[in-house]
Amino acid sequence: MAAADPDLLAPVVSGKHRGVQRSAWLLVADHVMRAGAEMLALGVPVDCVCCGAEDLALCVACERRIRILTRHPFRAEEQAPALMTVDGGIILPVVAAGVYREELSQALLSFKRHGQHQLKSVLAKGLGQGIATAAAGAGNVCLVPVPGSTGAFIKRGFSPVHLLLAGWRQGHAGGGPPVLDVLRKSRRLAALERLPGGQKGLGRGARAARVRGSMTVPSRKRRQVAGRRCIIVDDVLTTGATLAEAARALHLGGAGVAGAVVLAATRPPDSAGSGPPSPAAGGKRPDLGKNK
Numbered sequence: 001m002a003a004a005d006p007d008l009l010a011p012v013v014s015g016k017h018r019g020v021q022r023s024a025w026l027l028v029a030d031h032v033m034r035a036g037a038e039m040l041a042l043g044v045p046v047d048c049v050c051c052g053a054e055d056l057a058l059c060v061a062c063e064r065r066i067r068i069l070t071r072h073p074f075r076a077e078e079q080a081p082a083l084m085t086v087d088g089g090i091i092l093p094v095v096a097a098g099v100y101r102e103e104l105s106q107a108l109l110s111f112k113r114h115g116q117h118q119l120k121s122v123l124a125k126g127l128g129q130g131i132a133t134a135a136a137g138a139g140n141v142c143l144v145p146v147p148g149s150t151g152a153f154i155k156r157g158f159s160p161v162h163l164l165l166a167g168w169r170q171g172h173a174g175g176g177p178p179v180l181d182v183l184r185k186s187r188r189l190a191a192l193e194r195l196p197g198g199q200k201g202l203g204r205g206a207r208a209a210r211v212r213g214s215m216t217v218p219s220r221k222r223r224q225v226a227g228r229r230c231i232i233v234d235d236v237l238t239t240g241a242t243l244a245e246a247a248r249a250l251h252l253g254g255a256g257v258a259g260a261v262v263l264a265a266t267r268p269p270d271s272a273g274s275g276p277p278s279p280a281a282g283g284k285r286p287d288l289g290k291n292k
Helices: 024-043 060-069 102-114 117-136 150-156 160-170 187-192 204-211 219-225 241-252
Strands: 094-099 141-145 229-237 256-265
Touching (some): 060 094, 141 160, 204 241
Parallel strands (some): 094 256
16 A cells, blocks of 8 residues: 655745755765765664665665666656646646555655655656656756745755755766756745645645645746746656646746656556556556647
8 A cells, every 4th residue: 555645735945955966065965875874774773664674774675666666657647637627638748757656655755754865866766767758758858846845844954856856967967958946935835834734635626726826936047947848847746736836837937848757646547556557558658748
């Protein structure tokens, strides 16, 4: 059974890992985190977040399972009601690297809580699978991460989406689409964060109403994306309300939106949901250039 994610609220501000380009300090920090995790494991028992095996945050078997679960990215927008019209038209195409279930959901949930280095490395590669698939059919594009919520950032000290993108960039040595961190929270979202509860348990209409008008591209950032085609990046897809709001803000900022990519979608591309989704699952090839 897929782990429940208590934090599906749309992110609000950029994470402190805002520098997504490969840099010397990022590499040094990455190695320090790795060494620290290994030293900590010597004195403090560490168990696999998926199966409980000792000594590693993610054992070899579970790491392999995550790679399998993200091996076949698929088109996921048909299972996100906020991204479809009432007559079945596509508002925003989305590529998901995998389904939010089993080892993938367990690892992602733990990573969002603690930001473990080993999980970041594996999950970033999974996200990279989705990015490669989405960008391949979208032409000359840039990647725009969904901003993280103020409350979540204060609690964690990092933004999961930004940290995963940083991990993905580390493995590409400057290759792949550029990352433009231009989305910010609006004053409306700051007020919404003070309301009790998040988006957990909300339906399509309630989610859409809660996030509508919650994101913006500040005027000082608009020249970075004006006239450019963007792919929005998030960690988990539920109803699609967060991605729809990000697309709205980017359009108002002068950008074109080619689609979105997520690490995991909470709903499989068909009701069966058995086995890894095929690239053509749901009758849609994972190509953001189609159905536009």
